[in-house]
Amino acid sequence: MLASRSFSRLATRSISTRNPHAALARSESHSGEDVLFHLGLSSADDLSQFRDVKYFLTGGSRGRIRSLANKVATTLPSHVTGLPFGASPTPIGSTDRYEMYKVGPVLMANHNMGIPTTAILLHEVTKLLSLAGADDPAFIRLGTSGGIGVTPGTVVVSTQAVNGMIEPSYDLPILGKMVKRDTTLHEGLAAEIIEANGGAVPLERGMTMATDCFYEGQGRLDGAICDYDEAGKMEFLNRAHAAGVRNIEMEATVFAAFTKQLGIRSAVCCVTLLDRLKGDQHPHSHEEIVEWDERPGDMILQYLLKSEAAAGAERAA
Numbered sequence: 001m002l003a004s005r006s007f008s009r010l011a012t013r014s015i016s017t018r019n020p021h022a023a024l025a026r027s028e029s030h031s032g033e034d035v036l037f038h039l040g041l042s043s044a045d046d047l048s049q050f051r052d053v054k055y056f057l058t059g060g061s062r063g064r065i066r067s068l069a070n071k072v073a074t075t076l077p078s079h080v081t082g083l084p085f086g087a088s089p090t091p092i093g094s095t096d097r098y099e100m101y102k103v104g105p106v107l108m109a110n111h112n113m114g115i116p117t118t119a120i121l122l123h124e125v126t127k128l129l130s131l132a133g134a135d136d137p138a139f140i141r142l143g144t145s146g147g148i149g150v151t152p153g154t155v156v157v158s159t160q161a162v163n164g165m166i167e168p169s170y171d172l173p174i175l176g177k178m179v180k181r182d183t184t185l186h187e188g189l190a191a192e193i194i195e196a197n198g199g200a201v202p203l204e205r206g207m208t209m210a211t212d213c214f215y216e217g218q219g220r221l222d223g224a225i226c227d228y229d230e231a232g233k234m235e236f237l238n239r240a241h242a243a244g245v246r247n248i249e250m251e252a253t254v255f256a257a258f259t260k261q262l263g264i265r266s267a268v269c270c271v272t273l274l275d276r277l278k279g280d281q282h283p284h285s286h287e288e289i290v291e292w293d294e295r296p297g298d299m300i301l302q303y304l305l306k307s308e309a310a311a312g313a314e315r316a317a
């Protein structure tokens, strides 16, 4: 039995940006509107359809997000999605850089690969939801990763993100100075996701390392350039494991730091496609990889169902 208190959504607050110069920047745009350039939307559009967004789900691949949007549409009850039976979600805005869907209170978009494209999406989606006046939406990244000492197919629900130096920090050069930001994730949201999963998808808690390179940054020996050896790679991976890192991907630091800075509840849930202590190339079948790729999304569907049921019960009480 779920403690409905842990899923409570009654005490909410609007998502907000933190930029005292926003009005000035807007007055400089040729039409006076705030353009969300990569989403293909602007403050001049009717953004009221985003006011009810309670969850923003993102992951690298557009195919994963498209498939997730369809699953959300068929899994959540129609009084939540607002979609007629059999309707398929269609992309919103420009699909040139990102593909974005909205199904009832669930907004979904792919972020592509790596920190820079994820940062752009986070800025523009946060501005979008702030302009729309959305209340306290949770941001969740659903991705793939390389495990460290973890059985492939396991979803790691991150406790904290660390950078490629195994430090709990997102480092961004701003105005010629290195700015370091805290990468702590929201404990309560992770606990709700794990509780809702109820053991259906194999999961572990652990730190997630985000690197700026899939090959050298993750200590792979199979890139086009490699200036270290097997012993150096294993020393790095074992050091990361000893520090509590259980998987490696390429976005968790910016995701954690950005959301933490704006007080947005966030979680990172990435399935491990291989155990990096055993190799660098994906040794598993295409079918297994496809099935594992969907696991974080399937886990989050359970969370959405429980969270929406609790919200409905609270409204009725």
Ligand SMILES: O=P(O)(O)O[C@@H]1C[C@H](O)[C@@H](CO)O1
Pocket (backbone or CB within 6 Å): 059, 060, 061, 112, 113, 114, 142, 143, 144, 145, 214, 249, 250, 251
């Ligand atoms: O969400 P995805 O599966 O894209 O996350 C990981 C990290 C990189 O974006 C990519 C590398 O293969 O997969």
Ligand SMILES: O=c1cc[nH]c(=O)[nH]1
Pocket (backbone or CB within 6 Å): 144, 145, 146, 147, 214, 218, 248, 249, 250, 273
């Ligand atoms: O090893 C892996 C697998 C997926 N994504 C990564 O970043 N690394």
